[in-house]
Amino acid sequence: MYKVKKSPWVLHYDGSSCNGCDIEVLACLTPVYDAERFGIVNTGDPMQADILLITGGINSQNEAVVKQLYDQMPRPKVVVAVGVCACTGGIFKDCYNILGGADKVIPVDIYVPGCAARPQAIIDGIVQAVELFEKRLEKHKAYVKKEKEA
């Protein structure tokens, strides 16, 4: 089993985005852009997900939700912030209810800029996330093996 490459599953959560990036994330999965050709599958269950795509900034209400989703995901995991709001807070940075980008509460690995992020940019982010995920998986396997032997 260890020789088989894993197909990372993607979980998408809408932080406090305006929907623009969300529908572009969904558009990436449809036949025109077809992000599924990289072996990824969109899932709704955090416990089966390897890559978290987060759109929109963090506000006081969804702070706990995002943190909980991240904690529920099994290791190793990769987080992609899609859109400028998830990167820094974007146009809503000065709003009273926005704490900032997704990296305020969870560690973000890949930042995809754009308002709304274009599908090409999102696919690029996903591909980088898949590469990063494979590297982390190797590390994780080595760690598990070492633990077993010890």
Next chain:
Amino acid sequence: MKKRSIVPYGPQHPVLPEPIHLDLVIEDEKIVEAIPSIGFVHRGLESLVQKRDFNQMVYVAERVCGICSFGHGFGYCEAVEKIMGVEVPGRAKYLRTIWFELSRLHSHLLWLGLLADGFGFENLFYQCWRIREKVLDVLELTTGGRVIFSVNKIGGVLKDVDEDMLAAVKDMLDKIELELKPIVKTFREEKTVRSRLDGVGVLTKQQAHDLGCAGPFARASGIKSDMRKMGYAAYGELDFDIITSDVGDSYARCDVRIGELFQSISIIRQAIEKLPTGDIAVPVKGNPDGEAFIRIEQPRGEAVYYVKGTGTPFINRMRVRTPTFANLAGLCETLKGADYADVGLLILTIDPCISCTER
């Protein structure tokens, strides 16, 4: 009394692309009551009027929602233009109408796809979104953006279209009209689709009226209300009927929106035919002083904009009432007595736009 239990639904849920939380009180498998709690997408966007001047606010208003972004920018511009007494040139009015209807087209196709996904028809979902990409291509060609266009400004529009672009729009309309036919046939005649939609979540005309529902959701229950008939932009000069249904179930909502797809196609064709020549914007001087109230028809229903200016570059107050907020009361009513398995589908039938609702 049967045993009651409360099942939490959301905010992160496979059926919903957006976060909304419902506490479902269930008896066996039947919903007795649904209590929504919202606020996961609240940004406090309306407060930005203190920090951005009234010209910059157009771009903030467009980001109320990414699906109906053109409508929000348009509604805000109309309100400020009304305060300042600006008469928008005819060409700009027609261009706004064309872009508004194109965004309605993409929004309804998006919804049809999500509905198909909601009852587990993946293939139909992909087909709807494949056609939607053609509409987005045309929007990108004419405005430069796929979902957020930023072509509105106070006093007109920022970009003009040439003959080649108009030809491309017409060509796209002809193509998608043909491609829509088999999809519409599937929605209307396929047994598996009808069995999930017929008679599910019925809302009577009286209920829809009492709860103040808006848009296709209310029209499917027989309420003849369409703000486009008030004649803003170029709608007063174009010929279209209000599409309604008397049944009020999930299928009626689907059917009304399918009808509106073809209606939008017809409106765009008429607008292109009648498109006048001339300027696309007029210069605007001074600051807004006064207040205005604007009602427009978004893809999801009636949206209301209120803007109050005090003669400074920073407007005093901006308020948006969005259609999904009006429809949430109707949603909770349709959920009563529904099966637990239909909850996701019923939430989808109001075409929820949570980021509009919570801003």
